[in-house]
Amino acid sequence: MKKKPLILVTNDDGISAPGIRALIAVMKQIGEVVVVAPDSPQSATGHSITINNTLFINKVTMDGDIEQEYSCSGTPVDSVKVAVHEILKCKPDLCVSGINHGSNSSINVIYSGTMSAAVEAGMEGIPAIGFSLSDYDWNADFEPTKTFIKKIALEVLKNGLPEGVILNVNFPKLKESEIKGIKICRQAKAVWEERFDKRTNPQGKDYYWLTGEFINKDNGEDTDEWALAHGYVSIVPVQFDLTAYHAIQQLNNWKLNNT
Amino acid sequence: MKKKPLILVTNDDGISAPGIRALIAVMKQIGEVVVVAPDSPQSATGHSITINNTLFINKVTMDGDIEQEYSCSGTPVDSVKVAVHEILKCKPDLCVSGINHGSNSSINVIYSGTMSAAVEAGMEGIPAIGFSLSDYDWNADFEPTKTFIKKIALEVLKNGLPEGVILNVNFPKLKESEIKGIKICRQAKAVWEERFDKRTNPQGKDYYWLTGEFINKDNGEDTDEWALAHGYVSIVPVQFDLTAYHAIQQLNNWKLNNT
Numbered sequence: 155m156k157k158k159p160l161i162l163v164t165n166d167d168g169i170s171a172p173g174i175r176a177l178i179a180v181m182k183q184i185g186e187v188v189v190v191a192p193d194s195p196q197s198a199t200g201h202s203i204t205i206n207n208t209l210f211i212n213k214v215t216m217d218g219d220i221e222q223e224y225s226c227s228g229t230p231v232d233s234v235k236v237a238v239h240e241i242l243k244c245k246p247d248l249c250v251s252g253i254n255h256g257s258n259s260s261i262n263v264i265y266s267g268t269m270s271a272a273v274e275a276g277m278e279g280i281p282a283i284g285f286s287l288s289d290y291d292w293n294a295d296f297e298p299t300k301t302f303i304k305k306i307a308l309e310v311l312k313n314g315l316p317e318g319v320i321l322n323v324n325f326p327k328l329k330e331s332e333i334k335g336i337k338i339c340r341q342a343k344a345v346w347e348e349r350f351d352k353r354t355n356p357q358g359k360d361y362y363w364l365t366g367e368f369i370n371k372d373n374g375e376d377t378d379e380w381a382l383a384h385g386y387v388s389i390v391p392v393q394f395d396l397t398a399y400h401a402i403q404q405l406n407n408w409k410l411n412n413t
Numbered sequence: 414m415k416k417k418p419l420i421l422v423t424n425d426d427g428i429s430a431p432g433i434r435a436l437i438a439v440m441k442q443i444g445e446v447v448v449v450a451p452d453s454p455q456s457a458t459g460h461s462i463t464i465n466n467t468l469f470i471n472k473v474t475m476d477g478d479i480e481q482e483y484s485c486s487g488t489p490v491d492s493v494k495v496a497v498h499e500i501l502k503c504k505p506d507l508c509v510s511g512i513n514h515g516s517n518s519s520i521n522v523i524y525s526g527t528m529s530a531a532v533e534a535g536m537e538g539i540p541a542i543g544f545s546l547s548d549y550d551w552n553a554d555f556e557p558t559k560t561f562i563k564k565i566a567l568e569v570l571k572n573g574l575p576e577g578v579i580l581n582v583n584f585p586k587l588k589e590s591e592i593k594g595i596k597i598c599r600q601a602k603a604v605w606e607e608r609f610d611k612r613t614n615p616q617g618k619d620y621y622w623l624t625g626e627f628i629n630k631d632n633g634e635d636t637d638e639w640a641l642a643h644g645y646v647s648i649v650p651v652q653f654d655l656t657a658y659h660a661i662q663q664l665n666n667w668k669l670n671n672t
Contacts (some may be wrong), residue, residue, distance in 0.1 A: 200460030200490075201523050208620040209609070228623075231459075235623065239607040261536065263655055264460050277520065277604060309667050318602075319657045321664075335670040340656040343577075345536060348498040350468070362468040364487075364494065389669075391660035396522055397599040398578045401650035405580075408568050410648075411594040 159185040159247035159311055162237050162275070166196045166230040166254065166267025169216065169223075173253035176296035177285060178217055180303045181250060184311070188246065189217070190237035192267075193225035197256070201270040203235070204228040211236055230271035238278055248311055249275035252285035253296055253303075259288070259324045259378040259388060260342040260370065269322055273394050276320035281310050284320070288382060289327040298330035302387050306336070315391075322390040326382045334385040341390050342377035344370045418444040418506035418570055421496050421534070425455045425489040425513065425526025428475065428482075432512035435555035436544060437476055439562045440509060443570070447505065448476070449496035451526075452484035456515070460529040462494070463487040470495055489530035497537055507570055508534035511544035512555055512562070518547070518583045518637040518647060519601040519629065528581055532653050535579035540569050542580040547641060557589035561646050565595070574650075581649040585641045593644040600649050601636035603629045 161181045165174040169191035181187045193212065210227040217223060224241060226233040230251065238245060254268040263269045268284045275282035285303055287294055306323060315321065322341075326333065348366040355361055370379045378388035420440045424433040428450040440446045452471065469486040476482060483500060485492040489510065497504060513527040522528045527543045534541035544562055546553055565582060574580065581600075585592065607625040614620055629638045637647035 195465060198462045198464045200458070200462070200529065202459045202461040203457045203524055203623060205457045205623055206454060208612075208622060210618070210620050232623065235607045236609065236621070240609040240611075240621065261653070264532070264536075264653055265462055270459065273523070277523075305669065309669060313667065316657070316660045316663060319660045338661050338664045338669075340658065340661070341654055343654070348494045350495065350499040352499075353467075359469070362470065362495070362499065364462060364464055364468060364491065389664065390655075391657040391664055392655045393657035393660075394520070394523055394655075395600055395602075396649075396651045396653075396655075398575070398650040398652035399599065401575045401578045401652075402597050402599070404575060405597045405648065405650055408572065410564060410568060410597075 161185040161187050162246040162249040163187055163189045164191045164230055164233045164251050164271045166192065166199065166271065168192050168195045169225045171255060172292065173255050173296060177250055177253050180300050182219060183304060184307060187220050188242060189220060189223040190226055190233045190241060192230060192233055193227055196229050196267045198265045199229045199267040200265050201231055202229045204232050230267040231274045234271050234274040245278060245280050248307060249280045249282040250285065250307060253299060254286035255292060255294060256286065256290040257288040257324055258284060258286040258322060259382055260344040263322055263341060263392060272320045277394055281315045282320045283307065283310060283323055285323045287325045298328065298333065299325045301330065302336065318393050318395055320392045322392045324378060324382055324388045326385055328385060332385060333387060337381040337386040337388055339378040339381050339388045339390050340376055342370055342379035343372035344368060344379065420444040420446050421505040421508040422446055422448045423450045423489055423492045423510050423530045425451065425458065425530065427451050427454045428484045430514060431551065432514050432555060436509055436512050439559050441478060442563060443566060446479050447501060448479060448482040449485055449492045449500060451489060451492055452486055455488050455526045457524045458488045458526040459524050460490055461488045463491050468495065489526040490533045493530050493533040504537060504539050507566060508539045508541040509544065509566060512558060513545035514551060514553060515545065515549040516547040516583055517543060517545040517581060518641055519603040522581055522600060522651060531579045536653055540574045542566065542569060542582055544582045546584045548586040557587060557592065558584045560589065561595065577652050577654055579651045581651045583637060583641055583647045585644055587644060591644060592646060596640040596645040596647055598637040598640050598647045598649050599635055601629055601638035602631035603627060603638065
C-alpha cells in the first residue's frame with residue numbers, strides 16, 4: 155500500500171481559528187497531518203520572521219486524531235521554518251496554509267501571513283497552497299470550500315507544481331451550489347487607499363489606527379477579483395522571483411556607468 | 414527656478430541607524446527631505462503592517478536641517494503609509510529606503526523591511542529605491558556608496574520608473590575605488606538553510622533562536638550575487654505583481670472543473 159502523503163498545515167489567524175480547523179478536517183481525509191501554526195493571530199505580518207526575539211514551540215492536542223500538533227510563538231513564516239527544520243526535520247509532501255478568515259486576492263497577497271507561509275514552503279521546494287475565504291467573520295461558513303480544497307490539494311499532490319510556483323486560492327462567500335467552478339487567474343491590479351483614524355489616549359497623546367478602502371483598478375476578466383465577483387474560486391500561481399524582467403533592458407539604457 | 418523634488422526617506426533599522434543618516438545626507442544634496450522611519454529596529458519584518466495595534470508618530474529633530482522628521486512605532490511599511498496619507502497628505506517625487514545594514518540581494522528581498530517599504534511606495538505609484546550595504550556592522554562605512562546613490566536617485570528622478578517597478582540596489586563591502594561599476598541584474602536563486610539554536614531559559618523551558626546559512630544556488634553572471642561578488646553595485650528591478658504567468662497554461666490543463 156502506498157504511504158499516505160505527509161501534509162503540513164499552518165495559517166496566520168492562529169492555531170485555534172475555525173479556518174485552520176476546517177482545513178485540517180479536509181487534509182485528514184487525504185494524508186498524515188502535522189500542524190504547526192502561530193499561537194496568536196498574525197494577520198498582515200507578510201513575510202516577517204523573528205530574528206530579534208526568541209521562539210517558543212508548544213505541543214498541543216487540539217485535534218485528538220493528530221499526533222503532531224504544535225503552536226509557535228512566532229509568525230506564519232517562522233512556523234513553516236520551525237516545522238521543516240526543527241519538528242519534522244524533513245520536507246512534507248505538501249504544505250497548506252489557511253483557511254484564512256478574509257480575502258487574499260490581488261494585492262492582499264503581499265501583506266498576507268497565510269500566503270507568506272505558503273511562499274516560504276515553496277521556497278523550500280515544498281508544493282504549497284494558501285486558501286482564503288472572502289469572509290472576515292470568525293464564524294464564517296467554511297463548509298462550501300471543502301470539496302474544492304480537497305480537489306485542488308489532490309491535483310497538486312498528483313502533478314506537483316512548477317518550480318518556484320505556489321497557489322493562491324480564494325473562495326467567494328457563497329453556498330457550494332452557487333459556486334460556478336474554478337478559474338486560473340492573474341493577480342488583479344488593486345490598492346488600499348489608506349486612512350488613519352486619529353484618536354487620543356487617556357494620557358492626552360495622539361495615536362492612530364490604520365484603516366482604508368480596497369480599490370480594484372483592474373476590470374480584466376482574467377483576474378482573481380473578476381473571478382470572485384462572478385462566483386468562481388480563483389487560483390493565482392504566485393512566484394517569489396520578484397525580478398521585473400521586462401524592465402532590465404530599459405534600465406540598461408540609462409548609462410549609469412558613464413562618468 | 415525649478416522646485417526641489419520632495420524626497421521621503423525611510424528604513425528598517427530604525428530612525429537612529431547610521432545607514433539612514435548617510436542616506437539623508439545624500440538626499441539633502443538633491444531635494445527637500447522628509448524622514449518617516451520606525452522608532453526601533455524592524456529588520457526582517459517583510460511587508461508586515463500594524464492592524465491589531467495602535468500607531469504612534471513622534472516629531473523628532475535628529476537632523477537640524479530637516480523640517481519634517483518623524484519616528485513611527487510601526488513597521489517600515491506602516492511608516493510609508495503614515496508618511497503619504499497622514500503626514501505629507503501627498504505623494505513625494507521619490508521614496509528611498511535604507512541604507513540597510515546588511516545585504517538585501519537575491520531571496521533576502523522577500524524578508525526585507527527596507528525593500529518592503531520601497532515596494533509599498535511603488536504600490537502607491539511613487540518612484541522608489543531600496544539601498545543596502547553588504548555589511549551588518551552598525552559602524553559600517555557608508556561613504557563609498559554615496560556617489561552611486563546620488564547618481565541612481567538622480568536618474569530615477571529624471572527618467573521615472575516603469576509602472577509597478579521598484580529598484581533593489583545592493584552595494585558590495587568595498588572602498589569606492591575598488592567598485593567596478595553598476596550592473597542591472599536579476600534576483601539570484603538562493604535559499605537560507607535554517608538551523609534552530611535550542612536553549613533553555615532560567616525556568617527550564619526550551620526556546621529557540623532562528624539562525625541559518627545563506628546558500629546561493631545560482632552561478633548566473635546576470636545575477637545580483639554574481640555582480641556583488643565581482644565588485645559591482647547590483648540593481649534588480651523588482652515587481653509586486655507576483656503572478657507566475659508562465660504557469661497559467663499548465664494549470665489550465667489540470668481540468669479542475671471536471672466532476
